[in-house]
Amino acid sequence: MIQSDWGRWLVDEIEQASPTGLKIWYLGCNGFILKASDGTTIAIDPYLGLGDPPRTVRMIPVPFNPTDITTLDSILTTHEHTDHTHGPTQGPMMNQTDAHLFAPPASMSKTVSQEWINEYDLSETDFIEVDAGQQHSVGSFDICVESAHDPDAIDPVSYVISHGDSTFFHAGDSKPSPEFTTIGNRYDIDLGAIAFGSIGYIRDKETCEPQRTKWYATGDELIELAESLQLDRVLPTHWDMWKGVTADPHALHSNARSYRYPKAIEIVEIGDSVTV
Secondary structure (H helix, E strand, O other), rough: OOOOOOOOOHHHHHHOOOOOOEEEEOOOOOOOOEOOOOOEEEEEOEEEEEEEOOOOEEEEOOOOOOOOOOOOOOEEEEOOOOOOHHHHHHHHHHHHHEEEEEOOOHHHHHHHHHHHHOOOOOOOOHEEEEEOEEEEEOOOOEEEEEEOOOOOOOOEEEEEEEOOOOOEEOOOOOOOOOOHHHHHHHHOOOOOEEOOOOOEEEEOOOOOEEEOOOOOHHHHHHHHHHHHHEEEEEEEEEEOOOOOOOOOOHHHHHHOOOOOOOEEOOOOOOOEEEEO
């Protein structure tokens, strides 16, 4: 069972908030909770697990227990990796709140193979499979499912989420690719979240020997992706999470100096919030 030493303060802050527009809380790793002015609340890639030491060692606290969440309308996942689709995190959150899970096919297959329905007392109607090109509405949120470019995932997606005049983009663990120019031309994105990390050594799953690993966009790649998307603001994620591939987001200011986009780099730590 997941246990946090933060207590309920972050959950209480989110549930008691009354934003005038769109407010977003960073959960560390690549997770967010979004809350709209009408109270609609959704989560993207929430992960409260500890990793799999010594291969993946979590470097940040667990911000809350999944059973502490009492108000949540939907959970979106970008791909099937454990720190994005995680039964012990998302199953109890769904059970506590009746939130639906929106997930691409490989993520959905994972929920089936791990028997989330039986394990967390859920039903088939709680799960909605998504593919690029679809549009969904959750309360006052308009959600457009777009393609992603993560060579390590099976069928990843990204999300463009709008509330009123505010638009947030979540790239999952994407690296640069031509399709992001199309997305940037299609939408006027105010804030985009892009996974960022160093190239380091992670133990191989089979041999446990250290292996040179590149999971996330480097500094130059993150800025290239932000330029393609024409982001007003970019929010680096994932840099805080795994021992061996952490990075310093403040260094991105040097990478971005000569580019038109992003116009601003939004650096937040786990538990921080921003408005869109």
